[in-house]
Amino acid sequence: MWANGRLVPAGAPTVSADDHGLTVGDGVFETAKVVAGRPFALSRHLRRLRHSAAGLALPVDMDAVRAGVDAVLSAARPHPPLARLRVTVTGGPGPLSSERGDGPPTVLVGLHAYQPRSHRITVVTVPWPRNERAATAGLKTISYADNVLALRYAHDHGAHDALLPNIAGNLCEGTGSNVFVGFGDRLLTPPLTAGCLAGITRELLLEWSPDIEERDVPMDELPDATEVFLTSSTRDVLPVQQLDGRPFDPVPGPLTRRAMRVFAARSAESDDP
Ligand SMILES: Cc1ncc(COP(=O)(O)O)c(C=O)c1O
Secondary structure (H helix, E strand, C coil), rough: CCCCCCCCCCCCCCCCCCHHHHCCCCEEEEEEEECCCCCCCCHHHHHHHHHHHHHHHCCHHHHHHHHHHHHHHCCCCCCEEECEEEEEECCECCCCCCCCCCCCCCCEEEEECCCCCCEEEEEEEECCCCCCCCCCCCCCCCCCCHHHHHHHHHHCCCCEEEEEEECCCEEEECCEEEEEECCEEEEEEEEHHCCCCCCHHHHHHHHHHCCEECCCCCCHHHHHCCEEEEEEECCEEEEEEECCEECCCCCCCCHHHHHHHHHHHHHCCCCCC
């Protein structure tokens, strides 16, 4: 871990008990994939971090963030084959209320090895909507308790992950992923106005696959989907094999297979597309 300017062992205390990130969830974060020591799409992740921080009016020193990223990448030797780079910026120490303190933000950067998870997953839709009109819609804030509950709901219902609707009754995203839905030969993904995060994987896939349509998907049309996949930085393109108990066949479906192929080929061309 790198915390406010210095490297510390993972698990060492770094944040004070009155940190606004801890007391009220006032903060933003990024998670990027690191392959053999090389971060993927770091420029886009840092740009999104700046955007999220601006959305919360958090003054973030991007030079400090970059120094932290460089420090953990250099310290993590030998490089694990696959790791998660996490940058967290919070409101810093403050009074135990919604009011933010006057001090500088807390900046934390960590690197954690992970194993690639399953190659296909089951998902269920959850009853709680994402609020696409919230002040924090589209910002990658650290307030993930809704996501924690949605994921727990999925696990309690025998699924790996959850899909969330939005207030308007359209599909929004997964708990830590964007969602793409196939209807025959059409591939759709909810637009950012649906309240989903502007996922980097989603963004790249849209740039590399001009056929994909950004379009609202009403929740009541989901039963007609012929294939579904999720995207995220740590899982790339992940086929869904079952949605609300309904299996898809084949898995991955043809649109998913093409998206997986395009993403793998194009992302291999550059570490920082
Ligand atoms: C809520 C949410 N939506 C979408 C995504 C996917 O974004 P990305 O492709 O940038 O990882 C994430 C990633 O963590 C997320 O937390």
